[in-house]
Amino acid sequence: MAGKTLYDKLWDAHLVKERDDGSALIYIDRHIIHEVTTPQAFEGLRLAGRKPWRVDSILATPDHNVPTTAVERASGVQGIEDPVSRIQVQTLDDNCDEFGIVEFKINDNRQGIVHVIGPESGACLPGMTIVCGDSHTATNGALGALAHGIGTSEVEHVMATQCLVAKKMKNLLIKVDGELAPGVTPKDVVLAIIANIGTAGGTGYAMEFGGQVFRDMSMEGRMTVCNMAIEAGARAGMVAVDDTTIDYVKGRTYAPNEEQWDAAVANWKELVSDVDAEFDKVVEIDGASIKPQVSWGTSPEMVLPVDARVPDPAQEADPVKKTGIERALQYMGLTAGQNITDIAVDRVFIGSCTNSRIEDIRAAAAVAKGRQVASSVIQAMVVPGSGQVKAQAEAEGLDKILVAAGFEWREPGCSMCLAMNADKLGNGEHCASTSNRNFEGRQGYGGRTHLVSPAMAAAAAVAGHFIDVRDLTSQA
Amino acid sequence: MKSFTQVTGIAAPMDRANVDTDMIIPKNFLKSIKRTGFGKNLFDELRYLDEGLPDQDCTGRPLNKDFPLNFPRYEGAKVLLARENFGCGSSREHAPWALDDYGFRAIIAPSFADIFFNNSFKNGLLPIILSAEIVDQLFQEMYANEGYELSIDLAEQVVTTPSGETFSFEIDEFRKHCLLNGLDDIGLTLREADAIRAYEEKRQQQAPWLFGAIQPGA
Numbered sequence A: 001m002a003g004k005t006l007y008d009k010l011w012d013a014h015l016v017k018e019r020d021d022g023s024a025l026i027y028i029d030r031h032i033i034h035e036v037t038t039p040q041a042f043e044g045l046r047l048a049g050r051k052p053w054r055v056d057s058i059l060a061t062p063d064h065n066v067p068t069t070a071v072e073r074a075s076g077v078q079g080i081e082d083p084v085s086r087i088q089v090q091t092l093d094d095n096c097d098e099f100g101i102v103e104f105k106i107n108d109n110r111q112g113i114v115h116v117i118g119p120e121s122g123a124c125l126p127g128m129t130i131v132c133g134d135s136h137t138a139t140n141g142a143l144g145a146l147a148h149g150i151g152t153s154e155v156e157h158v159m160a161t162q163c164l165v166a167k168k169m170k171n172l173l174i175k176v177d178g179e180l181a182p183g184v185t186p187k188d189v190v191l192a193i194i195a196n197i198g199t200a201g202g203t204g205y206a207m208e209f210g211g212q213v214f215r216d217m218s219m220e221g222r223m224t225v226c227n228m229a230i231e232a233g234a235r236a237g238m239v240a241v242d243d244t245t246i247d248y249v250k251g252r253t254y255a256p257n258e259e260q261w262d263a264a265v266a267n268w269k270e271l272v273s274d275v276d277a278e279f280d281k282v283v284e285i286d287g288a289s290i291k292p293q294v295s296w297g298t299s300p301e302m303v304l305p306v307d308a309r310v311p312d313p314a315q316e317a318d319p320v321k322k323t324g325i326e327r328a329l330q331y332m333g334l335t336a337g338q339n340i341t342d343i344a345v346d347r348v349f350i351g352s353c354t355n356s357r358i359e360d361i362r363a364a365a366a367v368a369k370g371r372q373v374a375s376s377v378i379q380a381m382v383v384p385g386s387g388q389v390k391a392q393a394e395a396e397g398l399d400k401i402l403v404a405a406g407f408e409w410r411e412p413g414c415s416m417c418l419a420m421n422a423d424k425l426g427n428g429e430h431c432a433s434t435s436n437r438n439f440e441g442r443q444g445y446g447g448r449t450h451l452v453s454p455a456m457a458a459a460a461a462v463a464g465h466f467i468d469v470r471d472l473t474s475q476a
Numbered sequence B: 001m002k003s004f005t006q007v008t009g010i011a012a013p014m015d016r017a018n019v020d021t022d023m024i025i026p027k028n029f030l031k032s033i034k035r036t037g038f039g040k041n042l043f044d045e046l047r048y049l050d051e052g053l054p055d056q057d058c059t060g061r062p063l064n065k066d067f068p069l070n071f072p073r074y075e076g077a078k079v080l081l082a083r084e085n086f087g088c089g090s091s092r093e094h095a096p097w098a099l100d101d102y103g104f105r106a107i108i109a110p111s112f113a114d115i116f117f118n119n120s121f122k123n124g125l126l127p128i129i130l131s132a133e134i135v136d137q138l139f140q141e142m143y144a145n146e147g148y149e150l151s152i153d154l155a156e157q158v159v160t161t162p163s164g165e166t167f168s169f170e171i172d173e174f175r176k177h178c179l180l181n182g183l184d185d186i187g188l189t190l191r192e193a194d195a196i197r198a199y200e201e202k203r204q205q206q207a208p209w210l211f212g213a214i215q216p217g218a
């Protein structure tokens, strides 16, 4: 019999019951919630007279709607200017108070983006099943956990039953071996993967990231990669547990206590795919060949190395793809064959659950140090992923470097990743963004998003257009 | 949950691949704390020429006359024809809520994104997968014939065209059963409460650290 994949192991360990029709009940260990996808779920519970099954398995924080300027944040929920956003954040507070759920509220120094605070607080651990009403929950898979996004009906279902009705997915291994070139980051790796397999390439699969590149990668880098599994169509992305994982978890607030630690570690060390495990599909990519990436279109698969040219629809044979390229070029205001490095940027956004952790801020600050944001750039902002990240960055003096270079230093939240608060692009503006989605209108009505790494975003801010960050470094 | 048995209605096109949930219902409208009322903002950025605001009365807004859902011939459509990877992007259940609120009961496409697919069933909205060739044929027939209606029979798992041609589709048994009977998922799962408790007990002995409580001020 073939061995098990990491996903097989996580699935088996959480199987409560298999039903005759092939669906299964899966036990959920951790449930993270935010203000946008929960009000209707709480309402459902109330209407049915139900209570959460295990209230202490839930952790809440507001992130999508919170303002990120210090001024607007000063007076907490009441200070949120947009009344509709304020009601949503207030509703989360009220629901958590009513049901007795722990919430890192708006001005708690532990508040932040759901997918940042989960691992950071130790609420999310290796070997867990983790859900959240948000598709980027896969971020937590970096811990060697089975983590995925769910809809609001499922949020209600998990609260009421601690289980999810699920069907086992297929196994996909993305293997990236070799060594990354200097200046190439985890974000570039995941963008290159999506360019390779497409936005539907992982549909129906649980995606494991394996190979030398991920073994060498930091935990935060692995989170960046797993975060974007959904952009490749996979609900869950994951990386096997190793010493990097265990070192990361140690000492976090909700990590196992001393009594349980050794047993937990012994258990976690099993969380790897067996050498003889069989995957339904394997994709191999040469890590050494990956260059810094920039997305040019309106889907995360429309991405190219920074030294490439924008594609020409005339050279695409498939009619659906061809119109897709034409439509994207039109929306993005680009010309076929144009150099990516000739695209000027109007705004720069460094943040989001993909790239708002301390290593990301360090990478941006390293590029910004001693340089200035180009005068043609209207705004360049850095939005830390959580209060903890913000405090750490300030302790290292990174905020000062960034501000001196002309960046704005903000309060934690989702911010311009999806522009539900006041941070957004103007119609037709190009943005170098470290977020995960370049869909039409995502960062503001008519806005044009280019997905890049934090170092590449900072380099674009300084140059006023896209540039290979490595050229900038060699010029300095 | 809303049940689904049979539906016959006008088919309307969403003729592009990778339609994402931001396109189906832009984030400006996710601030509502209700489940209803999203229909008027379905495909907002494509349907109207101006920028939509939450809680706005949409009746006086300038319509994009080139967008098919604004064509009189597709008025009252119940079936949406779409291309590959429909519903990709975020997990927002507001996407099926908006489609449902607009009046759609079923979507036919060659493939769907996983979370959207799953969310649709929870709302009595039936996503049907047919091969790219068949979907293309339906698109062509729809474009050629005004008033083109499709009939969907869930119990029989068939889509019937106006000429009487039938196409069968797959659906998993559990979902079919719940949809036909409008069953509440939570109620069904709670029937297994004993199994859940037994699992918890066993698991807590093996891996107690997984049951660490989230405590305030920790």
Ligand code: SF4
Binding pocket: A063, A064, A113, A114, A115, A134, A136, A352, A353, A354, A413, A414, A417, A418, A435, A436
């Ligand atoms: S940062 Fe962006 S992608 Fe991440 S949870 Fe917030 S809105 Fe979603």
